[in-house]
Amino acid sequence: MAGTKPDSRVSLPVSSHKPAPYDGPSRDEVLALRQEYLSPGLLTYYKSPLMIVEGKMQYVWDETGRQYLDGFAGIVTVSVGHCHPKVIEQVQAQVGRLQHTTTIYLNPNIAQYGRKMAEHMPEGSGLKVSYFTNSGSEANEIAILMAREFTKNADVLAVRNGYHGGTQAAMALTAHGNWKFKSSPSANVKHVTPGYCYRCPYGLEYPSCDVKCAHDVEDVIRYETPGEIACFIGEPIQGVGGAVTPPPEYFGIVYEIVRKYGGLCIADEVQTGFGRTGAHFWGFENWNVTPDLVTMAKGIGNGAALGNALTRPEIAAMMKNRVHFNTYGGNPVSMAQGMATLEVIDAENIQQNARDVGGHLKQRLLELQERHPIVGDVRGMGLMLGVELVTDRTSKKPASAQTAEVLELCRERGLLIGKGGLFGNVLRIKPPMCITRDDADFMADCLDVAFGEVSK
Ligand SMILES: Cc1ncc(COP(=O)(O)O)c(C=O)c1O
Known part of the structure; x- marks a missing residue:
């Protein structure tokens, strides 16, 4: 095992918590x-x-x-702290009361948590209806499904250097060769240029570049799709791609073009949501845009297997087009953990x-x-x-x-x-x-x- 070297030049703050002696397998x-x-x-x-x-x-x-x-929060997942006492208390109480029931029955947790989620969206955005899932990949799958049903278009735009998850559709959205299996299909997904100024693919400099990367979206739609699209999905700051932070105008320009061609805009807030970017609760708020759908996971539940695809009622209504069922999405334990996490985020600044x-x-x-x-x-x-x-x-x-x-x-x-x-x-x-x-x-x-x- 790698040695651990004491180093007088650095000093790790000592926690007051004393871990229990470990007596498990080596x-x-x-x-x-x-x-x-x-x-x-x-x-x-x-x-x-x-x-x-x-x-x-x-x-x-x-x-x-x-x-x-x-320093990595279990990959950006533990938002308010490992085993936060207030979160643990509510989860333990719920596990002891009722661990599972599907959404075919009523349970207060999912209903109350849905309302709390809506209260955290920007006022006047109309964003209020949640579809709870078990992961970020699944939330993105649901969001894409809703966008395709709503627009009746198939083509989806995603951003190069982005990451949206490990399921088949999410892998197709992900534009990193490293993350794609050669055998995974990516039909109807086109990739557009990120706002990655440090490695501008055009060799330009901001602001004299006139944010060419964002305008590229229009060419991709014109040349690579039938001219009408279902949606665009993008991370407000690319996470796996390396904290790539676009110029401030990037998303405003992209959203405008996407909407001109009939598409919806999805903000993948799996990493950026829940206050992580500091100035705003949602990453997209940093860019003065309002998405049509917001996907979440990770920090949403401080470690719970929990995700959400949240949107406006008229888009959410698309899920009624067929029977669609999710055994664990919205289960009372995840809902209790998500609710407690949100309460701590609000109460503890x-x-x-x-x-x-x-x-x-x-x-x-x-x-x-x-x-x-x-x-x-x-x-x-x-x-x-x-x-x-x-x-x-x-x-x-x-x-x-x-x-x-x-x-x-x-x-x-x-x-x-x-x-x-x-x-x-x-x-x-x-x-x-x-x-x-x-x-x-x-x-x-x-x-x-x-x-x-x-x-x-
Ligand atoms: C931006 C983003 N979207 C989606 C996902 C997929 O989430 P999950 O691993 O919960 O399926 C991730 C995971 O790292 C992510 O960073």
Whole structure:
């Protein structure tokens, strides 16, 4: 197993939580069991995979009792903190009362949670009707289905470098060669240019580029579709793609073109929603646009297998066109967890914290950029930040191997972060939104040391 080196240059804030002694199977046994009995498609991070056995708020512990700061929130999922006491209390109460009933019967949780969801949408948007699912992929499937039924068109536009999930339709939307199986069909999906200024495919610069990437959508519709489309789907900030943050006008231009050709606009808020971008509750609000459908998962339930495809009533009505059934979507336990998470986000100023601590962390990362030539770009909003590493700032050659090494060096010092981007050269920093300024400083200090080491 990778050694854990004490390093006087960084100091992990010590949690007051004491993890229970671990008495389960060893890490090696667990690894062997996974290798023998589980799909080899389940990837792990690190040269020597890490085993996590307990979590409390922004921290997790391995089987030896070693504490880590979870800078990736279980891939952007744990929004208000691991095992947040208020969330756990409501989930435990619900599990003890009624674990499952399908939506063929009434239950208060789904109804009350549906109303609470609607209350969190922008006023006057008409967005109010939820279809609860078990994952983000499934939410995107449902949203695309509704858009196709509503418009009676088949063609869907998605953004290159985006990620929308692992089911067949979601994979088709995803425009990363790495994530596509050669055998998966992507009929009726066309991909448009992202607002990725650091790697502008046209070699232009903002703002003199006149946001050409957004205008490209019109050409794709004219040349590659029958001229009418079902919808456009885009992440307000691309997550897996590496915190790619478009120019402010990008979505306004795209939405206008899409609507001109009869399409609906879907905002995939699976990573950006629930206050993560700090300034706004929803990622799309940063761009002054109002989507027709909003898909959610991950942070929605602080770890629950929960997603949602939310839209206006007239679009939601399309689900009545056929019988459509979902055994687990909307189950009382997920609903209790989603409701409790939303209550905590509201009560504990989680969004404000994402804005304040995220702003501080971004500032620290920008300072690192000044001192470390390997840092090509720092981007993102709130607690959804990305650092793109390059071997050379002029050629922008992706520093993929160094990025993997930075992850290892951070882990040795007690920090877990993610990576993404087509070349695996973007550090992804998306911790639980309850982190403190001290945690943020620890992250920046760790990265400072790691950047120095990989640049030697
Ligand atoms: C933006 C986005 N959409 C959809 C998904 C798919 O969600 P899930 O893994 O819950 O199916 C993800 C997962 O990472 C995502 O990042």
